[in-house]
Amino acid sequence: MNCPFKEILSSEEEIREIVGYPSELVMKKGINRLDQHCRNFIALSPLLFVATSDDRGCCDVSPRGDAPGSVLVLDEQYIVIPERPGNRRIDSLRNILLNPAIGLIFLIPGLEETLRVNGKAYVIKDDEILQQMKVRDKQPSLGIGIEVEECFIHCAKAFKRSGLWDSHTWVDQEELPSVPTILSSHVNSAEYTVDIINKGLQESYEKRLY
Incomplete structure (x- = not known):
């Protein structure tokens, strides 16, 4: 099948000529730990998206949803996502075994800004951690442990354009x-x-x- 794209850019310089450069605020907003603001954001979030890729660069994005506070914050550097029952494809877990790099987006209903967290992931089965994430007396058998390397607030433009939280657009x-x-x-x-x-x-x- 022939590629339909005729003008493909191949360098950052070409993209910058069109897009420009970020402001000082955007450049400086990233931090390398979960401060109290980030921890509070995660505590209020019932839904996040998990991005992983394998050692060949094949990517996957998986939604993870639960009651607010289901993602366990251990400290400023480490969090754990419970691995609840799913379809058993284990796409995210298989990718983590091959490539630990991970990206997360946390959402709070009604808030158009999101929290992005990037870091290194591990597939864990630490009982003392997993038992803290029991729901209906059922403990997750596995979890995704994440060492936080970067986190920052993402602007609201995507949600404003989509009108996601406005039921009139549904x-x-x-x-x-x-x-x-x-x-x-x-x-x-x-x-x-x-x-x-x-x-x-x-x-x-x-x-x-x-």
Whole structure:
């Protein structure tokens, strides 16, 4: 398949000619630890996105959601994300084994700015840590431990442009994509009809969140 892009930039200089340079505020806002402001932000966040890549540079972004405060802050340098039951692909965990670099974005509903955290990740099974993240008496069997190297507030422009927190911009329920239909089409197997997939999803959401 022929690439449709005809004007591909290949250097930072070319990009800078178009985009320009960041302000002093942007250049200086990054810190290398979780101060009280960052720790408070994480404590209020019920949703984050985890970015990892393997040793070949193949990337993955995974959403992680739970009650606010589910990400355990050990101190200014280390945090732990509980590994709750999922689809068992373990994309993030496999990537971490090959390449420990990790990037996180923490969100707080209604707040358009986000907190970005970059660092080094480990797949951990420390019982004394994981037992602090029990929910409904169920302890996560694994966690993602992160050594913080950089954190900073990301501006609100993406959320302002998207109107994400404004319910008036949301698509009507009847217009939303049907996830069971999409999965059935992608799997393309007589064993996985839309109805079977829908029942499996509902059972998983109702009985296997933790």
